[in-house]
Amino acid sequence: RIPDATVARLPVYLRSLVEMAEANTSTVSSERLADLAGVNAAQVRKDLSYLGSYGTRGVGYDVEFLLFQIRRELGLTQDWPVAIVGIGNLGHALANYRGFSTRGFHIVALFDADPAKVGEKLAGLTVRPLTDLPLVAASDGIAMGIIATPAASAQEVADVLVEAGVTSILNFAPAVLTVPASVSMRKVDLSIELQILSFYQQRRSGE
Amino acid sequence: RIPDATVARLPVYLRSLVEMAEANTSTVSSERLADLAGVNAAQVRKDLSYLGSYGTRGVGYDVEFLLFQIRRELGLTQDWPVAIVGIGNLGHALANYRGFSTRGFHIVALFDADPAKVGEKLAGLTVRPLTDLPLVAASDGIAMGIIATPAASAQEVADVLVEAGVTSILNFAPAVLTVPASVSMRKVDLSIELQILSFYQQRRSGE
Ligand SMILES: NC(=O)c1ccc[n+]([C@@H]2O[C@H](COP(=O)([O-])OP(=O)(O)OC[C@H]3O[C@@H](n4cnc5c(N)ncnc54)[C@H](O)[C@@H]3O)[C@@H](O)[C@H]2O)c1
Ligand SMILES: NC(=O)c1ccc[n+]([C@@H]2O[C@H](COP(=O)([O-])OP(=O)(O)OC[C@H]3O[C@@H](n4cnc5c(N)ncnc54)[C@H](O)[C@@H]3O)[C@@H](O)[C@H]2O)c1
Structure with a gap:
């Protein structure tokens, strides 16, 4: 192991x-x-x-x-269909990021709870309402979900993803989420990168 | 050490x-x-x-x-002034992210090369032209810069930051940048997170 x-x-x-x-x-x-x-x-x-x-x-x-x-x-020798939930600033940047598809991670579906966002076209896809997620997850075989919503709705979104059979979640929302043991979840906090830079920056000024 | x-x-x-x-x-x-x-x-x-x-x-x-x-x-016992260069989708999401300021990283300046973006107000700041960076870096004591521009302009932006005395850089653009040894640089590639999830996802389906 x-x-x-x-x-x-x-x-x-x-x-x-x-x-x-x-x-x-x-x-x-x-x-x-x-x-x-x-x-x-x-x-x-x-x-x-x-x-x-x-x-x-x-x-x-x-x-x-x-x-x-x-x-x-x-597991990069196969293609992974990925969904993004929450198509705000971050969701847009992730949907357009070519670094995902070059490694076999294909963004196949975009979901948002805001009716004003539903129907928007980006990265060759159309934003769908969150209520479509269970159907799309099953038909497109979505294995991974990215949460790019505000913290307040992140747990509810995680529950919808899990319920729909998605077993890998990448969470950007600053919230502590609970998912079943059978689901892998990783949390991104970009401030961690700045904290590492801060360590070296402080050393420099201390010298 | x-x-x-x-x-x-x-x-x-x-x-x-x-x-x-x-x-x-x-x-x-x-x-x-x-x-x-x-x-x-x-x-x-x-x-x-x-x-x-x-x-x-x-x-x-x-x-x-x-x-x-x-x-x-x-080095988190002090406040670090941070600048973001490239105020597109990703730049917007980073400027609004409260997870930076709660750890002492304060976004104090936003820069973009697109005249249509200059003057836009977000996160309590006004987007400024890239040409203002040297002056602002000196006056605001900017120690860290975040690059959120397309890959094609990332090296040029890194050079402007280094020239302006910024000694820590967080790069999101998918480009290999060169900076002097006195500058710390970290690169973010969010596909790395999906690759880790893919390892566990593949194990699950293999079982
Ligand atoms: N972890 C990090 O390092 C990091 C960095 C930047 C932003 N963020 C976080 O990412 C999230 C998104 O940031 P942003 O700037 O794109 O915000 P945003 O407000 O621009 O976008 C949020 C989107 O989520 C949608 N949404 C809200 N509730 C929803 C629900 N229940 N179901 C589906 N969609 C829903 C909204 O309609 C909106 O389109 C925030 O939680 C922010 O804190 C994290
Ligand atoms: N590393 C990752 O995991 C990751 C994830 C998402 C996006 N990205 C990358 O982040 C970058 C930004 O993505 P986006 O979706 O926000 O793109 P975007 O096109 O929405 O924004 C780019 C911004 O940079 C500005 N710009 C271009 N040249 C500039 C220059 N010379 N000086 C200053 N500003 C300049 C543009 O005017 C625009 O506002 C891209 O390179 C993208 O590949 C990386």
């Missing part, structure tokens, strides 16, 4: 490996990958050993083979 | 500790904190030891004291 912390690092390694492959780099050392991912080299070697990948002493890892292994392990 | 990977976990511990303090929980075990953060308990103990915090066997860590220590270490 792969530890959660390792799983969370695999996409970060993948991002660096993709950049290397585009630059025609064929092998990479654990030190180099560690440097790019902000971890130590022993951690990289341990993480990759869970995939059965050990690299060759003095040569490193084969970039293409690692790409294949990580993509397979993360 | 605290390892980068430890620094990146501190805000995640902080988020859980804040929720505990609000629920009037006075102590927490390393196991509980590990569970909430998705790491193992030994990692928590090691991370917190860098702050000089060791907890008491059988009792755990004092929640309030840990909150104080982590906030101090991350």
Whole structure:
């Protein structure tokens, strides 16, 4: 069984490996990958050993083979239909973000509770009322839902998603949500990124 | 010196500790904190030891004291003025996000290159032309900049920020940017969150 912390690092390694492959780099050392991912080299070697990948002493890892292994392990060799609920500023930015589809995450449905938003066209889709979600989730096989609503309605939206059979949720709303154990949920808080920057910023001014 | 990977976990511990303090929980075990953060308990103990915090066997860590220590270490005991460049869908959502100011990150200036956007009022601010950035960065002491522009203009915007003395950058644009070693930069790619969910989703369907 792969530890959660390792799983969370695999996409970060993948991002660096993709950049290397585009630059025609064929092998990479654990030190180099560690440097790019902000971890130590022993951690990289341990993480990759869970995939059965050990690299060759003095040569490193084969970039293409690692790409294949990580993509397979993360389930990126298939397409995932994704729905976004809450088509405000954030919902618009997420619907238009090409970084999702290039990795196999296709935004297939947009939902909002505001009648004034329903019918709006964006990213090749039409915003539908939240009441359509159960039907669309079943017909389009929606596996993942993104919550981009205000905090007050986030739990109600999570319940609708779960009820409709969606088993993975990415939540942006600043609210603590409860979902059944059979549903995976991740919460995004972009202030975490600024907090990390603040650590280094403070060090700089303290020097 | 605290390892980068430890620094990146501190805000995640902080988020859980804040929720505990609000629920009037006075102590927490390393196991509980590990569970909430998705790491193992030994990692928590090691991370917190860098702050000089060791907890008491059988009792755990004092929640309030840990909150104080982590906030101090991350530099959250001061206010950080932040600028956003690129006031499109994403820029709007970030300008309105209350999760920044509650942690001491105050959005103080908004910039865009589109004359049609300049003069727009949002989140109590007025969008200014990018050409105003050097002056505003100096007068408002802007330490951090968020790039929410298309990829094509991201490097040019990073250069303007660096030139204006901004030393921390959070980049959302899907582009590989280069900045001097004296500048900290973090890149956000929200597809990473979906890739982690995809790992667990694939496991579920494989069972
Ligand atoms: N986690 C982060 O880092 C982060 C960053 C930015 C914004 N946010 C959060 O994302 C959310 C959206 O932000 P925004 O700026 O786009 O807000 P917004 O007000 O522009 O958009 C919210 C949308 O949700 C819709 N909505 C409200 N209740 C609904 C319901 N019950 N069902 C379906 N749709 C519903 C509204 O009609 C609106 O279109 C907010 O909760 C905000 O705090 C989080
Ligand atoms: N990293 C992620 O996970 C993620 C998620 C969503 C969107 N994005 C990215 O965020 C960016 C913004 O997305 P959006 O949906 O808000 O796009 P948008 O087109 O709505 O907004 C872009 C804004 O940038 C402004 N702009 C363009 N060139 C500029 C320049 N040189 N200086 C200042 N401002 C300039 C435009 O006038 C516009 O207002 C895009 O690059 C998108 O790919 C990233």
